Amino acid sequence: MRKLGNGHSLTFWSSYEVHQQIQILKKMSFITNKAEDDKCLVNLIDILRWVYENTQQSTWDGLHHWSSQSLNFQRKISAFQRIDWNDNQQKFTDIIMKDLSNECCEPEIIELISLYGASKKLQTLFEIHHNLYEHAHHHRLSKEIKDAVLKRLTDYGGTKQRLSQLLDEEQQRELERELEEERQLERPPPVKPCEPILHEEINRLCDIRSNTMNLSKYPNVFRHLPYAFTDTTFFNDCQADRWQDNFWVSTEFQRVIATTGESLNPFLRPPRWIMVYRNQHLIFVSAFEANWLIGRLNALYRNGEFKTASMTTLRLLLPRVKRIQSIFVNTPTLTVPPLIELPADAISFFMPLDWLVQLFIFNGNLYFENVDEQTAYCQCLSLCPKLRTKVEEEAFQEGWIAVDGFVRCAEHHQFLNMNKVRFRCNVLKFVKQILENRNNSHAPVTSHVGSIILNSSKLI
Incomplete structure (x- = not known):
């Protein structure tokens, strides 16, 4: 650290919650101090301000426990001083030891009237513990320790107040120790969703009279399946070259949020709708695209358009998260259009097992049939x-x-x-x-x- 600033540098890292706290303190400082240059950029002075504020708050929070421990210590010293430990003729009877134990130990059972009977009011830490000293049962407490503790409470406690209850030195301490904290997750800030787009190439998937489209010629609409993990931490580990070549995702399936700079891990779209194109390619589409495809495919089916051997269908894929659960993807009656009452030359296509297991990996399947x-x-x-x-x-x-x-x-x-x-x-x-x-x-x-x-x- 002796060459800090002369060839050496120091970088501070923090969690998201700490960063938010620093930003809040900086904004509060900006309101009171208009000389700040930038209220958004976190500087070293902002980090030191946060450290100072946390140190100050933790010190104040610990004063009550510290002073309570001091009083407990003095009570025990007072109990021990009642026995002449230098007297060799002293007999430590069961009664003496039991009385010593009772005076040093704190009650395990506390009556509700003692806990909640007295009224509570706002007092400073000095006032709370001054009253505790005044109502202490032991009269041989050290005046030096008492004065030192109360002075420290005056110096560090200041005029801040808290709820107190008199005559409850043990109960108050127990309540503080058993105070429960309810943790609340601080979610990432809201992001802007992408506006849905229906590409012309998605429309052409339903054109059963034309030749089969070469999906690789439309990279702005169709990408191989690993593209779904773009801008996530999964992309480097998914082994992009090992998935089935005829597994695709639409770019609209991958597009979820318009806000840049955010990790897309929390925004991965669930793989639910699969377009089986000409019984050759599997294309994951968004719910927006699937909604349009359902209407278009059903309209073609009602008009009797499906008369070719190679069909295009839309299917629902569910992860099997229970032992007995259908994943729907190979259920003939649940495809769009349904694979029932088809023409004689139409082929009912069922996904082979080696395709299914890759879908199981992709959609988080937990159970096998x-x-x-x-x-x-x-x-x-x-x-x-x-x-x-x-x-x-x-x-x-x-x-x-x-x-x-x-x-x-x-x-x-x-x-x-x-x-x-x-x-x-x-x-x-x-x-x-x-x-x-x-x-x-x-x-x-x-x-x-x-x-x-x-x-x-x-x-x-």
Whole structure:
């Protein structure tokens, strides 16, 4: 620190709550002191002002406990002075020791009349503890300590007042110690939402008479699925090149807030509506786009327009957060248009299992419907959790399988018959984070996915 300002610098970091407190103090100072240059920029003097204010407040808050401890200490000293400890002939009978214990200890049971019977009024700390000294049962209290304590209360307590209650030195102390604080989360400041946009290319998705669109030619409307994590902390861990190439998101799906400079982690849009385009591509769309698509697709269905082999449908995807729950995405009667009473040449498309497990990762799925889903999920993430076969257990002993169940080497994948691996690097950190974000809580270890990623153990 001896070269601070001469080649060395000092940077202060704080939490959001502390930053807000510093800003409030600065604004209050700006009102009283018009000479401040900038009321928004936090300077060193603002940080020192906050430290000073906190020190002053904590000192005042601690004066009551400090003076109460002084009085308790003097009471105990007074009780001990009643016994002549230098008298070798002194017999420490049970009565003497019990009286000493009663005078030193504080009552465990307090009657309500003693606690709330007397009226309360505003007094300074000096007045409160002066009255406590006057009503103390012990008369051999140290006058020097009493005067020193009351002087300190006068110097530091000032004229600030608090509610007091006389004749309650023990009760008052107990109430202060048991005072409960209700924590209130300080949310980030409000942000400005984006104005929804309906691109012409979204309209063209419903045009079943034209050729299939090349979605990669419209980057301002369609992006590959990892684009949904842009400007979040998930993007670096999601292994963007390992997801299905025909999984897309609309740029409107990713656009949520117009305020710049904010982390988009709290504003990730839940993946609920999927456009299955020509039974080839999956496109996540926003609720605004889905609302328009529902009306358009139903209108085409009523007019008998769906007469081709490749269909375009809109589907609802729900995360399975309960053991027995439908995710709807493959339910024929709940697609738009419904996959029932179709023409003879129309194909009812059901998403394959290797597609579904990637959707499970993306939308924070917690439970599986059957063993096949669980196996495909583990293989997709390159995991080999317990319970293991004899061959898998031998591989674990050889170090091929990590403690968290991850299998890194491609040769070991073949040996363990893991043929559906998509993520070659350990992606468990990303899976845990996305689960917390989607479900607003940690994955319970009793859930299928929670047991796999936390305990490296399968439940079904």
